[in-house]
Amino acid sequence: MSESRNVVIVTGIPGVGKTTVINTAVDKVKAEHDEEVLVLNFGTEMFSTASERGLVKDRDEMRKMETAKQREVQRLAGESIAEKAKDARVIVDTHTLIHTNNGFLIGLPEWVIRAISPKTIVLVEADPEKIALRRSDDPTRSRDEQASEAIDTHQRMCRAAAVAGGTLTGATVRIIKNRQGKVEQAGTELADTIME
Numbered sequence: 426m427s428e429s430r431n432v433v434i435v436t437g438i439p440g441v442g443k444t445t446v447i448n449t450a451v452d453k454v455k456a457e458h459d460e461e462v463l464v465l466n467f468g469t470e471m472f473s474t475a476s477e478r479g480l481v482k483d484r485d486e487m488r489k490m491e492t493a494k495q496r497e498v499q500r501l502a503g504e505s506i507a508e509k510a511k512d513a514r515v516i517v518d519t520h521t522l523i524h525t526n527n528g529f530l531i532g533l534p535e536w537v538i539r540a541i542s543p544k545t546i547v548l549v550e551a552d553p554e555k556i557a558l559r560r561s562d563d564p565t566r567s568r569d570e571q572a573s574e575a576i577d578t579h580q581r582m583c584r585a586a587a588v589a590g591g592t593l594t595g596a597t598v599r600i601i602k603n604r605q606g607k608v609e610q611a612g613t614e615l616a617d618t619i620m621e
């Protein structure tokens with residue numbers, strides 16, 4: 426690895442296709458470089474902590490918990506992820522801003538982002554209209570319904586939050602567009618970022 430840091434944080438608002446882009450990139454890295462990438466999902470880590478404590482029954486309930494509880498579970502998940510991300514090439518799948526009942530919760534507060542010390546923070550973005558459609562077409566989750574304008578505002582604010590994370594850690598910030606039907610292209614850009 427030419428870079429001493431080994432973690433890429435991948436963010437994107439719900440419905441943008443973040444997980445699909447990550448899976449595409451991991452497959453490309455395996456096929457083209459014969460290397461494994463460890464994917465650590467922040468939501469899964471939080472869900473395991475929150476469900477063990479009887480706080481939630483599914484992952485979509487987490488952003489509706491009391492803010493103080495979300496912060497506490499977030500801190501525990503951040504510590505666990507930072508520990509697991511010490512070796513290998515790692516993607517941390519998470520959010521820069523979570524839309525809660527009490528405004529936006531910062532997904533990567535100082536103590537989390539400093540512990541992870543990423544080389545790059547990626548923002549996966551898509552057209553707000555397409556995000557609204559991808560959410561309503563997903564029967565497996567209870568996704569929030571939001572007007573395109575609110576989705577657009579959320580994506581713009583995520584850019585600001587990603588830059589704040591870069592300012593604290595020296596990480597680069599990269600925007601990857603997940604255009605409709607073009608997930609391969611987005612996956613190639615992410616694979617290049619992982620292998621940089």
Ligand code: AP5
Nearest residue numbers: 439440441442443444445467468487488532559605606608
């Ligand atoms: P998380 O686990 O990240 O869930 P999520 O936000 O719903 O995101 P996913 O990765 O499941 O889905 P996605 O929307 O990116 O897209 P998908 O690939 O499925 O977070 C869960 C919860 O954990 C959060 O709500 C929060 O409470 C908590 N959390 C996480 N991190 C936190 C943090 N740091 N601090 C505090 N709380 C935190 O794709 C969606 C659909 O689009 C699919 O049907 C797919 O086929 C389709 N699609 C994708 N790409 C394309 C394309 N190019 N063209 C056409 N269709 C496409």
